[in-house]
Amino acid sequence: MSKRLSEISNLEIINVFDGGKYGYLGNCELIFSKKSGELISIIVSEEKSSLFSFRGDNSVEIPWSNKMKVCERTIIFDSEI
DSSP states (O other): OOOOOOHTTOOOOEETTTTEEEEEEEGGGEEEEETOOOEEEEEEESOOOTHHHHHHHOOOEEEGGGGEOOSSEEEEEEEOO
16 A cells, blocks of 8 residues: 555654654655665654754664554654664
């Protein structure tokens, strides 16, 4: 089953390893395979910022293969970041 990027950009990224919330897929960098066009990984901000804090350049790459489930409102990963 395929989906459009616009259909999944509002999914929140959650890591069950540490309970961290890493924003929304639409705000992340996506890394695709040049040959197949498949999604390889996503780059998320490592800092969980609040309304009054600024995000740094601390980002981490999560392999798409670490994805456990894509739900209606979330993407759940299990990855030690």
